[in-house]
Every structure is written in C-alpha cells, then in structure tokens.
Amino acid sequence: MSAPQQNGHSPIDAVELRRAFGTFVTGVTVVTTWDGEGAPRGMTANSFTSVSLDPPLLLVCIGRHAASFPAFSTSTAFAVNLLHEAQTDVSSLFASKSPDKFGAISHDTVHTGAPVLTDCMTWFDCTVHDRVEAGDHMVLIGRVQAFGTSASAPLGFCRGRYAAVKDPLPAGWSPSHSMVVGYLIEHDGRILLRADGHGGWGLPTARRRRAEHAVDLDDVGALPLLSDSTFLYAVFDVGDSDPGYIIYRGRLEDAAPAAALPPDLRFFAPEDLPFEAIPVREIRSMLRRYLRERSSDRFGIYIDSSDGGRVAMIDGDARPWQASDA
Structure with missing residues (x-):
C-alpha cells in the first residue's frame, strides 16, 4: 500500500494499479461494430458487465487509444461476444493490430446488423443506449436486442494471463436462448x-x-x-x-x-x-x-x-x- 501524501491523497502508481485491477477474474469478450465505410471492426475487451434487466442494459469500456475507437464512438449498434476456453487465438487476434481480423472468423448478423461471432460462448446484439466519457476510456452502454448462449466453458483472464473456469453450466440452465x-x-x-x-x-x-x-x-x-x-x-x-x-x-x-x-x-x-x-x-x-x-x-x-x-x-x-x- 502506498503511503499517504501530506495533502491526504495517496500517490497512485499506474503500473501497480493495473496489476491490482488484474487480480479480478473476468471473462474475455470481443466487441464488434461497423465503421463509417461499412467495414467490420472489433477489439478484445474484458471490462464488461451487466447493468440492468429492465430495461436490458450492459456496458463495455472502450479505450481511447484503441484503433477501433472512432467506429465505436459513432456507431449506433454493436455486439459483445463472450469467448469460450478454446478461443485464446481469437482473443489474441482481436487484441492485435492485424488489418484483417475478420478474414478467417465466421460471423453473421442477427438483429441490429452488428457482426456477431458465430463460434463464441455467448453473444449480445445491442443498440447504443448511452456513451459516458470516463478518463482514458469511453463507457459504451448498450440495450440488448437479441442474445444467445451455449454450454461451452468460458475463457477467463486474471493477472495478465488466461485462466480456466470449471463447471460452466449448472443443472437446469438452458444451453441456448436464440x-x-x-x-x-x-x-x-x-x-x-x-x-x-x-x-x-x-x-x-x-x-x-x-x-x-x-x-x-x-x-x-x-x-x-x-x-x-x-x-x-x-x-x-x-x-x-x-x-x-x-x-x-x-x-x-x-x-x-x-x-x-x-x-x-x-x-x-x-x-x-x-x-x-x-x-x-x-x-x-x-x-x-x-x-x-x-x-x-x-x-x-x-x-x-x-x-x-x-x-x-x-x-x-x-x-x-x-x-x-x-
């Protein structure tokens, strides 16, 4: 823990703060949309959470330095694709600067027209509900228009590396909703x-x-x-x-x-x-x-x-x- 300064505020080390945030176990998502020229855009993100059931809302944070930030800052729809445990290569691809991230990735459209990855664990097809400026990120809040899920095990992430998650589907859960x-x-x-x-x-x-x-x-x-x-x-x-x-x-x-x-x-x-x-x-x-x-x-x-x-x-x-x- 950092010692407090004389003004009562603790100095924050950005590197250590990132490591501390990284101890929270998350899933891994690929967020997708279309840019102004009609090309599919996507990026890997783990800053994702549900917000509300009524209305059905979720959020994901988009870094301002991301190459696809301009597309997400102007699009009217987007999809959040939760990856399964066998998709570390997909996570790495969408975290890279590859110019053709969608070339070998099967995707489709469901409701809004946003690209939905057909081989992910869970997907949410959303219209943009709100955008909130928050430091070096934009909080993108989506209203869920359609979604689907499967019984695959999720791809986890913790302390800067992928993590395994056991028993992903409790008894009685439906393996698909769409x-x-x-x-x-x-x-x-x-x-x-x-x-x-x-x-x-x-x-x-x-x-x-x-x-x-x-x-x-x-x-x-x-x-x-x-x-x-x-x-x-x-x-x-x-x-x-x-x-x-x-x-x-x-x-x-x-x-x-x-x-x-x-x-x-x-x-x-x-x-x-x-x-x-x-x-x-x-x-x-x-x-x-x-x-x-x-x-x-x-x-x-x-x-x-x-x-x-x-x-x-x-x-x-x-x-x-x-x-x-x-």
Whole structure:
C-alpha cells in the first residue's frame, strides 16, 4: 500500500494499479461494430458487465487509444461476444493490430446488423443506449436486442494471463436462448444472398416472418413471398456452437421490387452461386441440397443429428389449414 501524501491523497502508481485491477477474474469478450465505410471492426475487451434487466442494459469500456475507437464512438449498434476456453487465438487476434481480423472468423448478423461471432460462448446484439466519457476510456452502454448462449466453458483472464473456469453450466440452465433466422429466397430463377462485409456471402436474416407471408429482412423492410412456396426448410447448429440456424425457403412475388434492394443484397443464378465465398459449411451444404430439390420441385425439411441429419420430404401441393384439421 502506498503511503499517504501530506495533502491526504495517496500517490497512485499506474503500473501497480493495473496489476491490482488484474487480480479480478473476468471473462474475455470481443466487441464488434461497423465503421463509417461499412467495414467490420472489433477489439478484445474484458471490462464488461451487466447493468440492468429492465430495461436490458450492459456496458463495455472502450479505450481511447484503441484503433477501433472512432467506429465505436459513432456507431449506433454493436455486439459483445463472450469467448469460450478454446478461443485464446481469437482473443489474441482481436487484441492485435492485424488489418484483417475478420478474414478467417465466421460471423453473421442477427438483429441490429452488428457482426456477431458465430463460434463464441455467448453473444449480445445491442443498440447504443448511452456513451459516458470516463478518463482514458469511453463507457459504451448498450440495450440488448437479441442474445444467445451455449454450454461451452468460458475463457477467463486474471493477472495478465488466461485462466480456466470449471463447471460452466449448472443443472437446469438452458444451453441456448436464440437462433439466427435465415431466408432462402428465390426470384426469377435466382437465389438471394447477402454480402457479409468482408468479401463473403450468406443468407439474408430476419427477426420474424409475418403471418401474411411477408418477411422483414434486417435493414431492408418487408418483402412479400408467395404463400404456397413459403415453408420451413432446415434447422441446424454450426458444429457445437451457438447460435443455431432456422432457415425458411420462399419465392418472391413477381410484383416485388427485387431491383430496389440495397447493394449488399444480390440475386445469383444457380450456376453463379459463390460457394467458395460462403464461410458457413452448413449453409453451403444446404444450398446444394436446395439446388438438387428445386430441379424436381420437390422439397424436404432438414434437421441435424449426430449421424448427419434427417430429411423429411414434402409430398403434394400446399393447402390452407382449417381448424377442423386440428
């Protein structure tokens, strides 16, 4: 302990203070957002905590000297990704000055459009609730719009090094609280994909499907789908990671404004689908199944399992459901 000065204040040694703060065991997060040019930005941080359940708030502290500070100081949304014990390499990557941190990291969008790491332990997708200036850091307070978690063991950090945490999931806890809802949409013989911001492609996502067969794509608005072609198509996890995927298939109505979509959404002819640029293996496999099934106009519903999954084929034309069918 430092001796008090004559004015009653103790001299603070910044190095020793940092070491003292470091004795508090924390998890490790990667905080992500988009910069003003549409590029994904992210950094490793362990100054994270929950703030409130009603409204659902959390906070993370962003250092002013961080390369991605300008992006976090102006963005309207961000995600906090809690890493699991096998992700020390991800922690080191996002703590580095690498110019391409997202190149080999699978990520997706869920609600706000902020990049969510698909292989993390827990994620929180947030809109910015407030920013508070605090010394050499900015306290970024987020309102949680969506989240998901898994049974993975967390990556811990203490005294300047990684730490192991045992028994991460007590009995009775749910291993997952959310799924990514994606859409396999066809129009005029072409399939709709969405750019992920770093050269890759994936399916467009949405929070929900309307009962009248319109889908609210993230940041796009409602697109009308043909009612007789809109069905559940696949349910699967990505390895053992969270979030999982629920995929619907559908066809855009002929009168829908396909040409007015934003530039990150693009229709591809089947022979031009960029399989090599789709980072999620399960999405690639699902698209190949869809191409096979569309050739005979006979589609199935897939659910994963330990031995490779099950497909149930849908036979016959769609018909309206009546209460008498119950």
